[in-house]
Amino acid sequence: MYTVQTQTLSFSSISDNAVVRQVLSGDNEAFAELLKKYKNYIYTVIVRNSVYGSEADELFQEIFIKIFTKLTLFNESYSFKNWIFTIALNHTRNYRRTQFIRNVLPVRSILLQPDTPCMDSNRDVIQEKELNHALAGLPRDYFTVIMFFYYENKSYDEIAYIMKKPTGTIKTYLFRAKKILKKKLKHLERSFV
Amino acid sequence: MDEFLKKILQNEHSPSADALPRVMYEVRRIKQHRRGINISLYAAAALLLIAFFSGAAIRHFFFPGKDTSYQEVVFTYNNAEAAHVAVTGDFTGWEPVSFTHRPDGGWETILRIKKNGRYRYVFIIDHEEFIPDPNQHSTVNDGFGMRNSVLTL
Numbered sequence: 001m002y003t004v005q006t007q008t009l010s011f012s013s014i015s016d017n018a019v020v021r022q023v024l025s026g027d028n029e030a031f032a033e034l035l036k037k038y039k040n041y042i043y044t045v046i047v048r049n050s051v052y053g054s055e056a057d058e059l060f061q062e063i064f065i066k067i068f069t070k071l072t073l074f075n076e077s078y079s080f081k082n083w084i085f086t087i088a089l090n091h092t093r094n095y096r097r098t099q100f101i102r103n104v105l106p107v108r109s110i111l112l113q114p115d116t117p118c119m120d121s122n123r124d125v126i127q128e129k130e131l132n133h134a135l136a137g138l139p140r141d142y143f144t145v146i147m148f149f150y151y152e153n154k155s156y157d158e159i160a161y162i163m164k165k166p167t168g169t170i171k172t173y174l175f176r177a178k179k180i181l182k183k184k185l186k187h188l189e190r191s192f193v
Numbered sequence: 194m195d196e197f198l199k200k201i202l203q204n205e206h207s208p209s210a211d212a213l214p215r216v217m218y219e220v221r222r223i224k225q226h227r228r229g230i231n232i233s234l235y236a237a238a239a240l241l242l243i244a245f246f247s248g249a250a251i252r253h254f255f256f257p258g259k260d261t262s263y264q265e266v267v268f269t270y271n272n273a274e275a276a277h278v279a280v281t282g283d284f285t286g287w288e289p290v291s292f293t294h295r296p297d298g299g300w301e302t303i304l305r306i307k308k309n310g311r312y313r314y315v316f317i318i319d320h321e322e323f324i325p326d327p328n329q330h331s332t333v334n335d336g337f338g339m340r341n342s343v344l345t346l
Contacts, residue, residue, distance in 0.1 A: 031220055035213055043208045060208045064216045069223065128201050150202040178194055188197075 016080035024071055031068055038081065042088045048147065049092040050129070050136035059095055063088045082162050085147075089140065096136060127188055134184040142177035145170055214323055214339050218287060225286035263305040264346050268316075269328060273298035275318050280304070280326075282314020282341070289317055306346060313341040 016037075022030035042063055046056045067084055074083055135143055144163065148154045156174075160167040270278050270292060278300040279289035285304070292300035306312065313333060315323045325332050325342040332340040 026224075028217070028220060028224060032213075032217055035216055039213060040205045040207050043212075044204075044206045047206045048202070057209050057212050060212050061216050061219065065219050065223070068220050124201075127197075128204065131198075131201050146198070147202070150198045178198070181198070182194055 017076045020071060020074055020076070020080060023068075034067075034080075035064055038084060041081070042084060044151065045085060045088045045147065046092050048132055048135050048143075048151075049089070049096060050132040051092060051095065055095075055099075059092055063091050066091060079162070085144075089144065093140065130185060130188060131181070134181050137184070138177055138180060142173050142180070145173040146177050146181075149174055211323060211339070214335055217335070218281065218323070222287040225288075262308055264308050265303055266306050266344065266346070267301065267303050268292070268326065270300040270316055270318075270326075271298070272300070272318070275300065277319050279317045279320075280314055281317060282344075283312040284310070284314065284344070306344070308346045310346055312344045312346075314344060315341055 016034070019030050019034055023034070039060075043056065043060055046059050046063075051059060063084075066087055070087070074080065135146065138146065141163070145159055148159045148162065149156075154162070156167045156170050160170045163170065165173075268280050272278075278292040278294075280292070280302060281287050281289045284306045290302060290304065292302040295301055313335075314326065316326055317323055323339065325340045329342040329344065331343040331345070333343050335341045
C-alpha cells in the first residue's frame with residue numbers, strides 16, 4: 001500500500017508562462033493572479049507618463065483588458081513582464097497623444113521659490129510630478145532605459161538584451177535621457193545634491 | 194541626479210481598490226461573450242435537430258405552457274439617492290441589467306434564472322460602485338478583498 005502525496009503549488013511559485021498557459025486554457029482565476037502580481041508595476045508605468053487619478057485607473061483597466069485579449073499573441077520565449085511593459089507604455093503614450101494632458105499646470109502654479117517655506121512631503125510630491133512630466137516627454141527608448149535602470153535596477157547588459165540593442169547604445173541612451181531630464185528639471189537642481 | 198532619480202523612481206504606485214474587480218468583471222464579460230459565440234456556432238444546429246425530434250418540441254407545439262426550469266427572481270435595492278442601479282453576474286453573462294426606479298424611490302428588477310444553479314453577482318450603483326446585494330446574506334470573496342453575492346436556486 002502506498003500513499004500518493006500531492007503538492008499544491010501557489011501561483012507565486014509558478015512561472016508567468018505557466019500561468020499564461022492556464023489562462024489560455026480557460027482559467028479566469030489565473031489571470032487574476034497575474035493582475036495582482038503586476039498591478040503596481042503597470043500602474044507605476046502609467047504614473048511615470050504623467051497620468052493620474054481616474055484617468056490612470058481607466059488606462060490601467062484598458063491595459064489589462066488588452067493584455068488579456070492579446071494573450072494568444074504572447075511569445076513564451078520572451079519575458080512576460082517586459083511584454084506587458086511594452087503594452088502599457090504604448091497604450092499610455094497613445095493616450096497622451098490623443099488627449100491634452102494638463103496635469104502639470106497645477107504643479108507649475110506653485111513652483112518653489114528659493115525662500116518659499118513648504119512641507120517636505122509637498123515638495124516631494126511636486127518633485128515627483130515634475131519628474132513624471134519630464135519622463136513623459138522623453139523618447140520611448142530613453143524612457144524605457146530610465147525605467148529599467150532606476151525602477152527595476154537592471155544592469156546595462158540586461159537592458160541591452162531586453163531591448164535588443166548593444167550595451168554601448170544603452171549607456172548612450174541613459175546618458176542622453178539624464179541630460180534631457182536635468183535640463184527640464186534645472187529649477188529643482190538643488191534636489192540633485 | 195542619480196540619487197534623485199533612484200529616490201523617486203523606486204516609489205511604486207497602486208491603482209484604486211476597485212480597479213482590479215473592474216478588470217475581472219470585464220474579463221468575465223469577454224469570456225462569456227466568446228463562449229456564447231462558440232456555443233452558437235457549434236451547437237445551434239445540433240440543438241435544433243434534437244429539439245425538433247424530441248418530445249419537448251412536440252409538447253411545446255401542441256401543449257405550450259410555462260417553462261418550469263426557470264425561476265423568477267426579484268432583485269431590489271433601496272436607495273433613493275442612486276441615479277442608476279444595475280445587476281451583473283453569472284446569470285447575465287456579466288452584462289449589466291438595469292433596474293427600474295419605483296415610485297417609492299426604491300429600485301427593482303425581475304429576472305428569469307435557470308434553476309439548479311449557483312450564481313455570483315453584484316449590484317452596480319451609478320455605473321461605478323460595485324457592491325454585494327444588501328438583501329443577500331450569502332457572499333463569496335472575489336479574490337480582491339471584495340465580496341460577490343451568491344444566489345443558489
